[in-house]
Amino acid sequence: MLVRKIYMECPLCDKTHEIEERKRIVTTTLKGEKVAYEEHFYFCENADEEENEFETGAMTNANLMNARNAYRVRHGLLTSDEIIDIRENYGLSQVDMARLLGWGEATISRYESKAIQDEAYDTMLRLIKDNPLQALEFLKKNADKFSDTKRQEIRLKMVKKLDSYGREYLTRQTFESEYANYTEPDDSNGFTLLNIDKIEAIISYFAKEVANLYKVKLMKMLWYADAISYRENGFAMSGLIYRHEAMGALPVGHNSLMNLERVHVVEEMSYNFESMFHVHPVEGMDYSVLNEKEKKILDRIISKFKDYKAKDIVDYMHRETAYTKTENGAIIPFSLAKEIKEF
């Protein structure tokens, strides 16, 4: 089948004339299998029938590539163009991409131009395709393959690829990892396992009713939500674990808690240049994860502490048995929440 006509010097008849570029489907054997693929060639009508076809070097390479890609498609493997796309999406060189995956430096270059990848290599390439989080995992794993500067540069490129879903996932993972040692429902978490959806809903619920909600006060209000829920229903609301700290109860992982994508925090500077974390409601928050009983508990806490300054609620909490009976730095057991002051 005719592809196009080109006016060029013909190596078969040594004349410069119009030559046809043609294509046809041929078969070849790759990895012991017959594979059909599209082959391109030039046709000289002046030459004798025995030898009237020729290929340029570039054409031969392209034909071999077609054959390999036909094999790849049949076996559900990434084509060389798809491999190039994955690499370019991250802005990586062939060598850096190979290092990232822990492979020999020439591996990616070979897969893009002349060799068919094994199944295991294909699986790894698919893992990082459209998944910067997985790519970041590989970067962590093979960190020693890069200089510090290079690693930072690549890391930044990957983080930029994260969409909001990816960032949300990453911040949740970080927060969750702080609870990796607390996977059993017991007295430390009020027999409730960490529930991030609920924590985000509780925080936003408080923030929409309390205009000047800052981190210190929020932490106390969270503890009261869990303590009252535990006392009245037999289990805490959020699954947070609290420690006895100078400023009262403070949840494990409170810094990464404030970094969650769906916790809206604005950092402000106080008069003495200390960072203050102002908590705001999140637009479009799903409050259906809270049942009516829980919302009533939150409403009671809001009406009690709405106008308290941070110092007032800290002082108030300092007088709770749960605080006086625990040591500095210790986890506050929910069994002590039973003795919470009435309000």
Ligand SMILES: [Zn+2]
């Ligand atoms: Zn010719």
